[in-house]
Amino acid sequence: MSESASATSGRPERARSASGPDAKKRGFFGRIILFVRQVLAELKKVVRPTRSELLTYFAVVIVFVLVIMAFVGVLDLSFGRLVLWVFG
Numbered sequence: 001m002s003e004s005a006s007a008t009s010g011r012p013e014r015a016r017s018a019s020g021p022d023a024k025k026r027g028f029f030g031r032i033i034l035f036v037r038q039v040l041a042e043l044k045k046v047v048r049p050t051r052s053e054l055l056t057y058f059a060v061v062i063v064f065v066l067v068i069m070a071f072v073g074v075l076d077l078s079f080g081r082l083v084l085w086v087f088g
Contacts, residue, residue, distance in 0.1 A: 026034070049057065
């Protein structure tokens with residue numbers, strides 16, 4: 001097995017198992033280096049959004065937050081008036 005991500009399957013290969021014959025060869029720093037290599041290989045697969053997609057996502061989030069804020073505000077106002085009416 002190679003120490004980098006598999007180019008054919010798109011999935012990172014597993015590190016050697018602890019019961020394998022080379023289990024004692026890779027020390028603490030070797031495992032850290034393997035981890036960093038695998039992280040970098042996964043980061044290379046990330047698809048970043050274009051500027052227009054990013055602006056669209058931003059607008060969707062802002063609109064959603066505003067709608068939820070309005071909903072919670074109306075509920076708060078309603079419960080406040082109900083409490084004032086009941087305990088007045």
